[in-house]
Amino acid sequence: MKVKETAIPGNHNLMPDDRTGKSALSRVDGRLKVTGKAKYSAEYNVKDLVYGVMVGSSVTKGTIKSIDTKKAENAPGVLSVLTYLNAPKIPGYQADNPSPKGPLKIFYNNQVYFNGQPIALVVADTFERALFASTLVTATYDTEAHQTNLLTNLDKGVSTRREDKDFVKGQANAWQSAPVKVDAEYIIPTEVHNPMELHAIIARWDAGDKVSVYTKTQGVKSSQRSIAQAFKLPPDNVQVTAPFVGGAFGSALRTWPHEIAAVLASKVVGKPVKLVLSRADMFTSVGYRPFTWQKVSLGAGADGKLTGITHEATGQSSVYEDFTEGVVNISQLMYACPNINTRYRLVSLNVNTPTPMRGPGEATGAFALESAMDELSYALNIDPIELRMRNYAETDPSNNKPYSSKFLAEAYKIGAEKIGWTERSQKPGTILQNGWHIGYGMAAGMFGAHRSSSTVTAKMQADGTLVLQTAVTDIGPGTGTAMASVATGVMDIPADKIKIVLGDSSLPPSPTQGGSQIAATVGSAVHDACTELKEKFKSMAGNTDPADYIKILKQQGLDHLEVTTTSKSGPEQGKYSMYSWSVHFMRVLVHPATGVVKIDKAISVADAGQILSPKTARSQMIGGTIMGIGMALMEEAVIDHRYGRLVNNNFADYHVPVQADIPQVEAYFVNKADNILNPIGAKGMGEIATIGVAAAVANAVYNATGKRVRELPITPDKLL
């Protein structure tokens, strides 16, 4: 069957790719993925594989009094049951970390810090037998009173890092004396990344001091380092393979205790061990976006000019490890304002450690700041876009540095036009159509445009195939496609002549896929490597067309020509402030009697510099918008604080958006190169796709109904 190409709203101005002039690349690994040929970490057929299943603590705080593993050990097929009582000591746990706080040490002692903490790992010859035996492990505990509720512990917030010390520019709390003020509290619940692919690892010891793992990770090099550190091995003795990752959104940014447990178990049983987390495990083993309380206070003159911004936030972490994120940073940077002060505090609770989730602290902070800006716009009776333009920062308000590029005003214009902003009523609750209130809302987002170091090998083979190699992972944004796209532009060869090799720790180093830095970092390295390779060909070409790579190689009697180039940021870093920007527009329908909210139309516009791969960029943007809609309308991990235990740790009860929740989402790009940040002009867009979305939805709901929801998610009960 031939599928008819239909016009895709949103990125039409980028089809064909206006950078290369060729038609935009489709995802280079798309065919592998939809035909099931892409292998994920749990899918490797390793000889003699055995299976591990974890047992979690059923209490929230205390000590293990006893663990009975006898029944499990005697169950059919069971090879070993590891607990703190019998597990070999993990060398890296002992030595160099005198700090009392740090990553959870698995099977280390009898302490229980949170509900669901792994207390045993059962290894058996089949998954089913391991799972069955895991239900036979029983434990008794000496329990202690636990704390899992941030809201009843806000007074225990402390400042844990130098970076999080109170920020004051101008005068603190200047909003208090402004003629027009907003002063409101905002709450976001715990959200769990829940990528479709469960976290999984296969660990195999190849020799006494050599281990190979297939694991779900956003960074093969960082996993290599962590495992090497834990087992005191030279990093080169740890092979990490992850060519495909089925989404992660931050949950695979670090090496988790279950991965260490699998490597340990493999050593103990002398066989490769596969450990796949269950969906319930995903809620307590691989981080989450933490429950966060915020207060934003804004002061402005009648002209709409901000005179004071105060943003306070308190987040949560585990008792064994501090996790902080830039929740309040956005308020230091977003708007031109003479007086800004922020404060961030952290409360330790009997929960597992959070980890960055797409748009990490900024998505949380933007919900509060951009909701408050919307509240201010109504207090002033000024259009929300106009209010933002009156406070538009032309230079970085926190340090007065120029921006390497900022086209947010252009993004506002595009978004306003595409959503039909002129149809909006400044007075809330006034448009009723077919029994539904209609509301329009918008909110902006920003995230640091980072670039770090990447090394890429570009190798032209005798048959004209260009092989690009680097140890980056592609967790779904289309990294491989963007790499191919950059290379086709430089080398002037079709994409089907390019082979992308990644997700392997033995390749030249690249950073972890995270923090929206990969397109700018690895893309630049691909650009530099290909440019260098092309120069080499030129120098050898003689009378031959320098782009006739096959012929030149033949003339030179070479079976390939390759370069390895390291590419990284330079002195521009200190001189400029570098950010990606986004704005999200929502049109929502709210049913007046039942409080049901439907997103009718969503428009997201990004200033992410030069777009390298229009199709995958569009998908990335739409995915981020949908994630933001989930945050706005439904995602919430609920703990029953009496037990400290989650009550909705499954996909029936923890809601992520389904097709029916998602309307037409359109993504647009300003698509102007940032020529300061890097040679390809690209800025990151993974985070800004989500940052601001939740506020845009809440603002649209207010516009529709006159009801301001300051506590996510916006479920029907909150609008009755």
Added chain:
Amino acid sequence: MKPFQYTKAVTQQSAIEAIAKPGVKIIAGGTNLVDLMKRGVTAPDKLVDINNLPLKSISLDKAGQLHIGALALNSTVSESPLVLEQQPLLAMALKAGASPQLRNMATVGGNMMQRTRCAYFYDTTMPCNKRQPGSGCGALEGYNRMHAIFGTSNKCIAVHPSDMCVALAALGAEVTVSSRKGSRVIPFTDFHRLPGDHPEKDNTLADGELITGVVISNNKFAKNSYYLKIRDRQSYAFALVSVAAALEINNGTIKEARLAMGGVAHKPWRLYDAEKALAGKPANEESFNQAAQIAMQGAKGYQFNSFKLKLAPAAITEALKHAAGIA
């Protein structure tokens, strides 16, 4: 999961013989039972697979009664032309439930017998009188956002999660069951029960009884019926509240009304008083609002579900407006 035996019944008689013994459970689509077994909530010694029994048909008899076999799939029923023509309310309710994948496996009998989704029932480390009589109710003072506002007891405030059953209760269906002792008919509204002192019992099906089908008698509701489900997402979520509304309207006057709610009680909740109040009234918003107020008598909210006291009457009015074609 506890090891168990599995057999496939080939005749109704052999199925009935098999389930006469204790510790034996029927498996139909398995979409609920298997989950409960995996979680350790239910641990049968033996499963009898009844999917080969000839209980899949959907037919209309001479009296206009619609017969639906216990093994008819939720998806088949929801798309059956007979059902769509005769009892569209049932099709609407089914389509509002679960997901297409689940509906393709789920059976009518299994749907009736599905157990509550209360988190405390599912988590074997928590107290639950329904799962383990005498252990207490975790939901009473716990996270009870999804829980009942009608007919609760201090032992249990769980709700029956089915959408299909709300429509069947409204339509006044009957359940046909068979056992070694013979066959009997149970009015649908008597099939599920309130928790009282025995929340472990969801319904009045006796041990050893097999559901063979449901029967819906002829009615004049097809033109004016509607199933409204309010949920946290647009599809694939259980009801916060749902309403099955069926009206017979003559020249703008309601001759007969049927109303039942889901997500509010331990059983599909028939609103008899509201139905009575609607009879003879004009089919307009005012009548519907009055009925909705009457329907709420005796409702009681808990810490996290008090919003249902407002949502339920709003949903009743809304469903009635849709049924009457004035939404």
